[in-house]
Amino acid sequence: MPELPEVETQVRDLQALVGRKILDLTSDTPKSFRPDFKEFQRKIRNKKILAIERRAKFIVFTLSQNLKLVVHFRMTGHFLLAQDFIPLEKAIRHFFKISGGIVLQFSDIRKFGTLVLCEEKSHLKVCGLAKLGVEPLGESFTLPVLREILQNKKGKLKAALLDQTLVAGIGNIYADEICFGASLHPASLIQNLEPQDFKNLFQEIKKQLRKGVRNRGTTIGEYRDTRGRGGKNQNTLMAYKRHGLPCKICGTKMRKIKIVQRTTSFCPKCQK
DNA sequence: CGATTCCCCTGATAGC
DNA sequence: TGCTATCAGGGGAATC
The missing domain is CATH 1.10.8.50 (Helicase, Ruva Protein; domain 3)
Incomplete structure (x- = not known):
């Protein structure tokens, strides 16, 4: 299951998306999204990806217009970078259409993964990030x-x-x-x-x-x-x-x- | 308030 | 063989 090293590996690879725009989102598993899928989809369209960082096992996307996308893989989630909408694996649940001809696919057999979109100023509370302890690979962990x-x-x-x-x-x-x-x-x-x-x-x-x-x-x-x-x-x-x-x-x-x-x-x- | 239990979900495996 | 029961598990919510 994805833990710190697996999430870190994904985040490093995902840096290729920084500076690009999220053009659209489709999903066959709308339950994974907060707020509900319709609102999530409407709000995330045409937002630029400004940064992608890891916090514990969460991935935090900083988007334009003071938005944060907080993703958690739970048991079986992971992202795949693709050129089109042909599923790279059987359990692709969501497709993010990205500028520059990139399609970001989200694979998640057990559908436990969560994707939360929230305002920058409230994302720590909304997503529970505020309760997290120290980063074990950070300098402050001694x-x-x-x-x-x-x-x-x-x-x-x-x-x-x-x-x-x-x-x-x-x-x-x-x-x-x-x-x-x-x-x-x-x-x-x-x-x-x-x-x-x-x-x-x-x-x-x-x-x-x-x-x-x-x-x-x-x-x-x-x-x-x-x-x-x-x-x-x-x-x-x-x-x-x-x-x-x-x-x-x-x-x-x-x-x-x-x-x-x-x-x-x-x-x-x-x-x- | 802390500790425990339930729940979400699917695929692999065990048991018959 | 083929069916059903059980297990696996991160974290949030509900319950004790």
Whole structure:
């Protein structure tokens, strides 16, 4: 599923659209839009794309006339850059006609993706962006900051990693990889973590996310880049979905548990 | 107010 | 083989 590295990869590719105009929009899944499709379509026509940025797992398009388009891929969404309206994949739900002969297609098998159009001055509130925590690949994310974020938190480590109001952009795949890399049991209670654990955790958050970006994302299910190509990070995974398989480090059979409703794979020997 | 549950949706997989 | 049941999951809303 698209997490920070996958969204980052898409955003980098989408820079080709900056300076162009959105001419029209068609969709067979109008439920994905806020406000309702008719209004969304009317408002977005003939708006120029001024900037495209990532915030956590959201993509924020800055448009002319003080508008923001905030996109979230949820489970199966991704954009594809095309020259025409012939669907590049089976589950193309929306087509954005862009100036210069570009058609931006939105693929989304499960239809969970959301596209919200709002005024620039209210977009943080409307889209829930204001509640997001620190950007883990940003300069302001440091070891002392991580300690401060977690110091008064209770509960399990992985639950905190998935909490978008603490550190923003980590999902199920990278959370499992970070716990494995830090040799920490995903169900570890935060209040029991040692100073060295925080250090390892901090380093792994940066390391795993950077590796994901470098590998242009993890493709296990549907994720593709804007040219329809998968990423390479799936070839490097040590933990995610590896329950039942031998640990790549020690050979112990990896286990599966649920944490905040998410399947969690870990090595009972390497992760204490 | 925090923690938990439900819900959205489709395709893959398990079970019979 | 072919059917049905179950599972997967991000985040917002509803509920406890």
